[in-house]
Amino acid sequence: xxxxxxxxxxxxxxxxxxxxxxxxxxxxxxxxxxxxxxxxxxxxxxxxxxxxxxxxxxxxxxxxxxxxxxxxxxxxxxxxxxxxxxxxxxxxxxxxxxxxxxxxxxxxxxxxxxxxxxxxxxxxxxxxxxxxxxxxxxxxxxxxxxxxxxxxxxxxxxxxxxxxxxxxxxxxxxxxxxxxxxxxxxxxxxxxxxxxxxxxxxxxxxxxxxxxxxxxxxxxxxxxxxxxxxxxxxxxxxxxxxxxxxxxxxxxxxx
Amino acid sequence: xxxxxxxxxxxxxxxxxxxxxxxxxxxxxxxxxxxxxxxxxxxxxxxxxxxxxxxxxxxxxxxxxxxxxxxxxxxxxxxxxxxxxxxxxxxxxxxxxxxxxxxxxxxxxxxxxxxxxxxxxxxxxxxxxxxxxxxxxxxxxxxxxxxxxxxxxxxxxxxxxxxxxxxxxxxxxxxxxxxxxxxxxxxxxxxxxxxxxxxxxxxxxxxxxxxxxxxxxxxxxxxxxxxxxxxxxxxxxxxxxxxxxxxxxxxxxxx
Numbered sequence: 001x002x003x004x005x006x007x008x009x010x011x012x013x014x015x016x017x018x019x020x021x022x023x024x025x026x027x028x029x030x031x032x033x034x035x036x037x038x039x040x041x042x043x044x045x046x047x048x049x050x051x052x053x054x055x056x057x058x059x060x061x062x063x064x065x066x067x068x069x070x071x072x073x074x075x076x077x078x079x080x081x082x083x084x085x086x087x088x089x090x091x092x093x094x095x096x097x098x099x100x101x102x103x104x105x106x107x108x109x110x111x112x113x114x115x116x117x118x119x120x121x122x123x124x125x126x127x128x129x130x131x132x133x134x135x136x137x138x139x140x141x142x143x144x145x146x147x148x149x150x151x152x153x154x155x156x157x158x159x160x161x162x163x164x165x166x167x168x169x170x171x172x173x174x175x176x177x178x179x180x181x182x183x184x185x186x187x188x189x190x191x192x193x194x195x196x197x198x199x200x201x202x203x204x205x206x207x208x209x210x211x212x213x214x215x216x217x218x219x220x221x222x223x224x225x226x227x228x229x230x231x232x233x234x235x236x237x238x239x240x241x242x243x244x245x246x247x248x249x250x251x252x253x254x255x
Numbered sequence: 256x257x258x259x260x261x262x263x264x265x266x267x268x269x270x271x272x273x274x275x276x277x278x279x280x281x282x283x284x285x286x287x288x289x290x291x292x293x294x295x296x297x298x299x300x301x302x303x304x305x306x307x308x309x310x311x312x313x314x315x316x317x318x319x320x321x322x323x324x325x326x327x328x329x330x331x332x333x334x335x336x337x338x339x340x341x342x343x344x345x346x347x348x349x350x351x352x353x354x355x356x357x358x359x360x361x362x363x364x365x366x367x368x369x370x371x372x373x374x375x376x377x378x379x380x381x382x383x384x385x386x387x388x389x390x391x392x393x394x395x396x397x398x399x400x401x402x403x404x405x406x407x408x409x410x411x412x413x414x415x416x417x418x419x420x421x422x423x424x425x426x427x428x429x430x431x432x433x434x435x436x437x438x439x440x441x442x443x444x445x446x447x448x449x450x451x452x453x454x455x456x457x458x459x460x461x462x463x464x465x466x467x468x469x470x471x472x473x474x475x476x477x478x479x480x481x482x483x484x485x486x487x488x489x490x491x492x493x494x495x496x497x498x499x500x501x502x503x504x505x506x507x508x509x510x
Binding site: 020021022023024025026027028029032033034035036037040045046047048049050051052053054058080081082083084118121122123124126141142158160179181183189190191192193194195197198201208209210211212213214215225227 | 275276277278279280281282283284287288289290291292295300301302303304305306307308309313335336337338339373376377378379381396397412413415434436438444445446447448449450452453456463464465466467468469470480482
């Protein structure tokens with residue numbers, strides 16, 4: 001039996017955040033880190049995020065670019081009942097398909113508003129519109145569903161709703177090799193750590209090494225983050241880094 | 256003297272956030288809203304944000320796309336002393352120019368480290384590297400400067416440093432018509448507000464109307480945001496909207 005090392009399967013994703021309110025600075029985005037973390041845990045790497053305005057052509061371009069380039073695309077925002085909610089139409093345009101009421105979505109919303117004693121008016125019916133071929137994404141929070149078109153998942157922008165939708169779709173996503181990571185905080189400035197980290201990076205090309213300086217209450221330090229889909233390499237790189245850092249700290253504190 | 260209505264001058268910008276740590280979800284971005292707000296106050300509209308990894312070709316593509324399309328481009332991240340800080344080289348590649356030590360940057364850092372009694376080592380000297388033709392951006396926090404190449408401003412990723420750099424460059428930016436905004440919070444669900452808001456949007460095409468539903472402690476409501484560079488239109492739209500909302504609230508509360 002010959003021993004072969006499996007090549008890790010890398011799965012990638014992009015996120016398209018649709019919303020003038022994020023671009024204007026009025027609203028602080030809370031969805032990007034949530035989605036990145038959720039998919040990271042099942043072995044899908046977020047590779048790009050685009051935040052774009054509520055303009056159809058911008059949405060079409062971003063979604064079409066990302067769905068070709070990455071395994072998965074997640075969109076957030078613009079699927080409510082008002083005139084500025086143009087995401088569903090834009091996704092239909094991106095795929096070159098029509099759009100209409102999705103029977104199941106229509107039924108879900110009919111029941112929801114009936115039970116709540118609220119009129120299921122024309123505006124609310126907009127939320128039942130899904131591009132042809134779209135599959136619904138369950139929304140346990142406020143009922144109006146998101147939808148999936150091939151590798152594109154269209155979700156709400158309100159964080160509580162988007163997070164619930166994300167939980168709904170996780171089982172549909174095929175994860176790849178999990179990115180494992182180690183972070184080490186040292187009371188050393190980045191400029192001290194830099195040289196040896198660069199050397200170590202050359203030695204371990206499969207381990208991505210990042211260094212993030214911080215200044216807190218006048219104290220300088222650096223957080224080093226090692227990431228890899230290959231656990232053995234990560235462990236070896238971490239052990240070497242710790243040895244190097246110990247030596248640097250000893251030397252630095254003598255000076 | 257004939258009276259003419261000036262066409263408002265619209266100035267636009269994009270931001271390119273360079274950083275694996277944001278994409279992985281490990282770090283919550285704090286710079287986007289800051290930059291969007293700061294430029295918004297002087298009449299520059301943020302139109303797009305891209306968050307991309309520390310990969311040269313990705314940086315080159317994003318910067319070259321954005322600097323053609325928008326009046327200004329702001330980048331954050333990747334200008335420190337370590338091997339993963341590749342932004343300066345990538346900007347040089349984007350502009351097709353060489354890169355080397357900038358005499359003034361080199362001098363600033365030499366003095367800074369001399370005063371601090373810290374070695375100005377090879378890694379730290381990386382922070383004096385600027386693409387040919389670049390003008391320095393002052394960094395009062397940690398000295399290592401950012402730089403400007405034509406309409407592209409390259410800044411640090413650490414929020415305290417990036418914010419200080421942003422303050423440094425604001426006087427260099429030429430603002431256009433200021434986007435004015437009004438937000439109105441109502442205890443009405445978005446589905447009630449939607450129809451009349453859509454009608455109002457058609458009547459005032461120069462006023463961008465957004466509606467943002469919220470659910471807080473079980474209470475449903477909507478924040479309506481009107482934005483325009485034309486103050487008179489904004490005022491008129493706001494007045495009409497308030498009349499409509501008052502009627503809707505009265506009707507809704509009777510039901």
